[in-house]
Structure formats: structure tokens, C-alpha cells
Amino acid sequence: MSSLIFAATDTTSTAMARVLNLLAQHPDVQDRLRQEIIEAKRQLDERNLSFEELNALPYLDAVCRETLRLFPPVSTVFRVARQDTALPLHKSITGLNGTEIHQVMVPKGTIVFLSIFNANRNPELWGKDSEEWKPERWLSPLSPEVVNARIPGVYSHLMTFIGGGRSCIGFKFAELEMKVVISTLVERFKFSPSTKELEICWQMNNITTPIIGGNDHPQLPINISLVD
Template sequence: MFEDPGQPSCPSGHDTTASGLSWVLYNLARHPEHQERCRQEVRELLRDREPTEIEWDDLAQLPFLTMCIKESLRLHPPVPMVSRHCTQDVVLPDGRVIPKGVICLINILGTHHNPAVWPDPEVYDPSRFDPENIKEWSPLAFIPFSAGPRNCIGQTFAMTEMKVVLALTLLRFHILPDDTEPRRKVEMILRAEGGLWLRLEPLEAGQQ
């Protein structure tokens, strides 16, 4: 039905992962209760060893931190839209037809903020991604890495990288918001106008 029109499904993995990490740090700075719960989850996981690195088997044992990352990717998808080429006519629910051969823009940011899909879409609520709450979803309700056969080939690596960086950062710092509320800057990669500013306070040795 759809195929990639010729460009990659997502831009550079460095830029997209940096965007994803920046926005999840911002969201946790704005919601210290979620930040502290993530920190305690990481501390509990690493309680019997030196908190200097995260191992592969650890990644599946950080469920709340993963929920926080996914909710941030919903609110601030690093790639706000992708394009697809229709390989056949597409009939919409209201009867209108997208003709074969048309290149469509898939608005990921718009889908993630659609109140018909996500109640209170501007609210940062990691519990949306609790396993009990995702059973009724459409598989295309949450598509930060696109979807289908041309989805982002690096999505597993990106999620792994974000989990590791976020976990080790939270073990060392309190993340605090800046006084300036950022505005989304929608380009090929979602950024903040003027940059995304946060404050980091080192944790005391006994708090790590």
C-alpha cells in the first residue's frame, strides 16, 4: 500500500537519539516525582554492584524508566513526520480516496497529539505505557520510529542507548528545569527554539 519514496525512513541516528534524550531529560526535570522513581528503579537494580555501567540484561529490568522514555517519544517524537509513496489507491473511512502514485506525509507529531487517539495529549503521563494500558491501542497509535517494513532500522539501538545514558545520568545528577519554557521547532528533527536548557546538580556520594 505504501512504500518509501526514496529517502531514508529516519535521519541520522545521532541527531534523533540526542533529540530523544534531550526531551526525556526535560520531561523528567518537569516531573521530579517521575525522575525520582526512575532513579530509585536504577539504584535498586544496581544495589549489589558498582553503579558505573549498565549491562545488556539490565535493560529489560527498567520498566518505569522505559515507560518514561516512550511517553517522551510520544510527546516529542525526534522525527515529526515521514513520507510514503502510495502503491495502490487508499480508501479512507469517510470514502475519500488517496490515489495510487501520490506521496503522503505521515504526521507522527500530529498522531501523537491527536485527542481522539490520546486523551489529554499534552499531559506527560508515563502510565499510558503500562502493559495493562496498551492492550487496546491501535498498533499505529505510537510510531516514533515510523512503522511497517520501512521503519527505523536503528530503533532497538536507539532505545538501548537512551536507557543507558538516562540511567547513568540519573545516578549522578538531579535534573532541574530552566526558567524558560521551550517551544517545539519542527524540522526534519524535532528541536527546541533557542536550545533546550536544563540544570544539573551533582548528587552527593551517599545519594548515588
């Protein structure tokens, strides 16, 4: 139950909170996304979008992918080596004695920390604008650097949902959940930054959450109004 509550609920909710916060800061992106949703429903006589139709919306997909790339709900994970192994390096490094190092030995029982946050932002793969939120980057084919990097994640050449035998088993459901909620809200409501002068801090615990000041209770002040 703890896994279902924290891993399957809090991660998705904080990802959706991040999307709404970004849309509030980028009204042009919000307007474009709303127009895509409204136009898709208009072509379908205003009925609700099916699973396939929702997944076929390119800009909604781009907004979700870019948010999960730049702001993964879980920024760091750790693994314990179950046997002696050697980790090959993507790029060799030079040791203090001048020796070129191509791999790192990892003895059994070693705790290995993995920064999902930095893996998803590697400028050598994503370019000089890797720190910028740009949904448009997903509307054209990804660069050869990204495709050929062989990032072992199960989602979009990213480590957001990890990879291998311990990857997130519910990542497709989480993605669908995000799209359903975001498309429903954006179609009917406009989001804008809070008029109160409050600094939002995204606390990077096990699951990244927005807080205000020294209050550790998750909260995200944002203005909401009906679409005209």
C-alpha cells in the first residue's frame, strides 16, 4: 500500500502540479495546448477523447514529456550492487597518474546513487538549451546524440521512470493519468501565477514537492479562472 500511495499517487500529482505551474508561467504554451484540445474535441462533436485520440495530441504529449524530462518527480535513486561488477563510462576520464580510465569497479554491496535530474539534462545529449523548458523539442525527431546514447530508461530516452527490472511498472498509466487530468483542466480553466508575493520552493526529497517558505506542507498557490 505504501508503494501504491507514494510511488503511484504523489509522483503523478507532483508532476501535474509542475505542469500547471509551468503553464501559468508560459501563457503562450497554455493557449496553444488549449487550442489543440478544443480543436480535437470539435472534430469529434465535443465528445470525450478516447485513449488513442488523447495520445495522438502531439503538443499535449510534448508538454508532458518535456516536463518529465526537466523536472522528474523523483530526482535521485540509489541501487546496491548485488555482485562485483564494472561500470563502463560513457566517456573516458584521465586519472591523477595520467592513466585513461574507461570503467569503474564496483564491489558487491556498494551503494550507487543515480541522479535522474542530471541524466535528463545532460547538455552533451540535449544541447545547450538542456536546462530550458521547451516542449517544441519533442515535435521534431530527436537528435542522433540522444537516440544513440542508449540511455537505459523505459521512457523517451529518459531516466524519469528508471530502467531494467526495477523500472516503474505503472509509467504508462501515470502518463495517461497526466494527460487526462491536464487536458480536462486546461480546456476549461486558465492558470496564471499567484498575485501574492510567495516564493515557491520545490523541495527535492524522495519525491519533489512544492512548498512555501519554511512550511513543509506541500502547497502550490496559483490563480485559476474560467476560460472565456
